[in-house]
Amino acid sequence: MDESSSVSEGNHSYHISPSREVNFVKSGRANSKPSNRYSVKGAMGNGNNKAIDWELRPGGMLVQKRDDVVDASGPTIKIKVSHGSYQHDVNVPAQATFGDLKKVLTHQTGLVPKEQRLLFRGKEKEDDECLHMVGVKDMSKVILLEDPASREKKLEEMNRNQEISKACEAVGKVRTEVNKLSEKVAALEAAVRGGTKVADKEFVVLTELFMVQLLKLDSTEASGEAKMQRRIEVRRVQGYVEALDNLKARNSNPFGRSTNAVSVTTKWETFDAGVGSLSAPPPRPSSTRVTKDWEQF
Template identity: 70%
Template sequence: MRRSSSKPASNNGSKERIEWEMRPGGMLVQKREDGVGAAGPTIKIKVSHGSYQHEITVPAQSTFGELKKVLAQETGLEPQEQRLLFRGKEKENDECLHMVGVKDMSKVLLLEDPASKERKLEQMKRDLGISKACEAVVRVKVEVDKLAEKVTPLESAVHSGTKVAEKEFVVLTELLMMQLLKLDSIEAEGEAKVKRRTEVRRVQNVVETLDLLKARNSNPFSESSNAISVTTQWETFGSGLGSLKAPRPVTSSTKRTNDWELFD
């Protein structure tokens, strides 16, 4: 955190206002003005990162934290993922380069934080697993597409009243169930899990359609029979034959009449 203060200073008998700021590490320095040369002298630092060598130019009074921000653009490593070592010792973000002896063409070692590296490896493995799972789901989807195409002619035949061999429905259902088992065996997460769930529902819907077609194919007049049955029942009730309502009033009335006659 920078703090600024001002002190009057004399120069050829005139007063000049000098701005001061607190640099990281607790050092009080004259505040740098905006404009050309405001950052002061610059130095070039050789940074080793694995098999790569980077030459970074920064202000001589920069901190290691500021150096990390520049290196992030060169290496792709975020500042919090970097560890900077100078003369065998890791440096903190608030330490100034010139205060620890970093000069022009000094060498600094850049290491990736082990925890960050481990997280990246885990993420890479997870992404690879998701990619493989997505590919497996796509392969199943291709097979389901082929099987679903065979359902359409069966549906047309059944609705037109054409008798279809029952094994056609059985074979297609078994093949679809095999694809469903393949989907269940796919270990997926993230995007792959969503795709697998969608394909599972699709297979289930096709199987349900086949079950309905199979039932209708076995009894093509099932709907007509139900209509006739309902109509017959209503006709039976209307005629009074076998109706529970029609005889009761007659029987009840007859009993009451007989009872009154006996009392008289």
């Protein structure tokens, strides 16, 4: 069955056929490729034939197929776009689509087309809908809404970035304190290597200060870059604590140190029997009396 039909309008007559013969050339040949597009061949009043491509919309409306690139030389219209508390005046070709309008709005709003939802007369419009086909005229008002899923994703990303920034700041404060404590570790190491006897309290107090910083790092929730920085700082603190333990052990064992001669003062206890005393015990009176009592050993 031939599905073609003829349409007459004034001095113009058109012959419409299904898209199986759509891409007409001068030789009259056609490419057979099923689609929802139609070809219209019109006999103009001046004797010229004009081939027009049509496309069938989902609603059953037959409209002329648009070129991918909007003809910028055609008439332009000004559209008032309302975006929250902001108002944008946009100039676009009258034959543009809502998708074209979204591309223009990207430069003014920072929202990419897939993040935009355009409403006209209370209804959301698709990207391929033509402005003039739905009644958009000069100074018409269009409402722009940000896609909820996109907005939620942005909020999550912003919160995550804030958390990372906060964690990095906390790790940075710990790093500053560790740098100060590391100077004291270097001073203790120089003293121990130089043969100076250092009180054990110095090692204990400094180790506790490092442990305080380690607890701060453990209580810091971090992800991404902040997590990596925290891991590095934890290992750094643990390294200083281990170094202090080694210095303390070396300081407690002076004979194990290769140091210069140091002055050692030792206090000796004095016993009645003279054992351990630097002074000899007083002499006992000698006796020449001989007895028969002998001590057995």
